[in-house]
Amino acid sequence: MTDKIQPLLSICIPTYNRINSLKSHLPLLLEIIKPSQEINLIVCDNCSSDGTREYLIELQRDYDFTYHVNIENLGFDRNYLKCIELATGEFTWVLGDDDIIDDRSIAQITHILHNENVDYLIINGGQLQKSSKTILPRLKLDSNIELTDINVLFKNFAWHATWISACIFRTNPAKQYKSKKFITSGFTQVDLLLSIFGNSTRYMLLKQPIVYQSENVSEYSRSISAVLSLFSDSLYSISNNYLGEKLSQNTINSFMLGHYDNYGSFNFKAALYYKIQGQISFLYVIKNYSRLARITRHPSVWIYASLTPNYLIKIARKIWKTLENRKSAL
Known part of the structure; x- marks a missing residue:
């Protein structure tokens, strides 16, 4: 055998x-x-x-x-x-x-x-x-x-x-x-x-x-609370656990910004989406500012998004959609 x-x-x-x-x-x-x-x-x-x-x-x-x-x-x-x-x-x-x-x-x-x-x-x-x-x-x-x-x-x-x-x-x-x-x-x-x-x-x-x-996978399938828990809290805790032993602080900072730099996640467009969905407010952003700062190079845009009226966001979304349709038609 x-x-x-x-x-x-x-x-x-x-x-x-x-x-x-x-x-x-x-x-x-x-x-x-x-x-x-x-x-x-x-x-x-x-x-x-x-x-x-x-x-x-x-x-x-x-x-x-x-x-x-x-x-x-x-x-x-x-x-x-x-x-x-x-x-x-x-x-x-x-x-x-x-x-x-x-x-x-x-x-x-x-x-x-x-x-x-x-x-x-x-x-x-x-x-x-x-x-x-x-x-x-x-x-x-x-x-x-x-x-x-x-x-x-x-x-x-x-x-x-x-x-x-x-x-x-x-x-x-x-x-x-x-x-x-x-x-x-x-x-x-x-x-x-x-x-x-x-x-x-x-x-x-x-x-x-x-x-x-x-390509029909939603870019915003998670709530903002889930995004912060997963991408800001969990990833930071895991990588920070190896600080000094295997990773430098610069490496950790760059890793945390990876989805923002390479995949366009957690940007102003995302912030506007969460605002119009009623998931963020000015007070929410201020309270979670340090968590947002780990995953975006420009956390201040989340403040601007939280203060943007929903009717302006709807107009902006129509403009984005029109531009994307024109781009795909070329």
């Missing part, structure tokens, strides 16, 4: 009550990886109640994948760690249940994992532009980049690694991660990235965008 060969890559999908996303994306992914003998797929269900269990059991009749159900909802971070616990591949890729990979990407990824001495792979990706069928990348890279300096990586690129689907890493070091300090932060993957870093850790960033979300 021969020992079972370890897969090169485990693709792990954490999910909770997202049956529609699974129906749309999972069969496509299973078809993409089906020819490969080096990849296994694991779905980790966080005790869904929307028919996910019945659907996945039915899907297992046609496809070979592992389905695990937690006996109770563990929360996002613990379910993320459960994925790593269940992974059996040399590398692990935790993929969001609403994210899609380019069907040409598997060969590229397996080639890199086989031939490059890499410990942590950061995948480029973004939103799918349906009109052109291309992926608008979050990272603007001229070529693949190899790094061993955690400050260079974290300062310039780690904002992108807050997206769980952007990270592929060696499984064994990740399985040693036992910290519970940030277990309700929503960003355990960022603490994991920092905790497993050592002097010999090699990172690679891929130029080619190969994972994407459909």
Whole structure:
């Protein structure tokens, strides 16, 4: 009796009550990886109640994948760690249940994992532009980049690694991660990235965008309170935990501004959106000014937005929409 060969890559999908996303994306992914003998797929269900269990059991009749159900909802971070616990591949890729990979990407990824001495792979990706069928990348890279300096990586690129689907890493070091300090932060993957870093850790960033979300994903799907809790409080606490040990203050400051500088998040347009939704006021902005200052270079614009009458915001939104329509028509 021969020992079972370890897969090169485990693709792990954490999910909770997202049956529609699974129906749309999972069969496509299973078809993409089906020819490969080096990849296994694991779905980790966080005790869904929307028919996910019945659907996945039915899907297992046609496809070979592992389905695990937690006996109770563990929360996002613990379910993320459960994925790593269940992974059996040399590398692990935790993929969001609403994210899609380019069907040409598997060969590229397996080639890199086989031939490059890499410990942590950061995948480029973004939103799918349906009109052109291309992926608008979050990272603007001229070529693949190899790094061993955690400050260079974290300062310039780690904002992108807050997206769980952007990270592929060696499984064994990740399985040693036992910290519970940030277990309700929503960003355990960022603490994991920092905790497993050592002097010999090699990172690679891929130029080619190969994972994407459909372009109808809302830029403002979270409330402002959730935005501040996640992007200002949690990320700051996680990165600040490594101040002096692995990260400089300049690195942390740049990381905190990453979504603003690179993705246009938390800007004046966002502030106006939250104002017209009734989520911010002048007093709210003043009270949370220091939290806003961590994630935007111009926190004062949130004061201006809070004082802007809603009728002017509506006019501005019509102008923006008209300009965007004209731009897309060119």
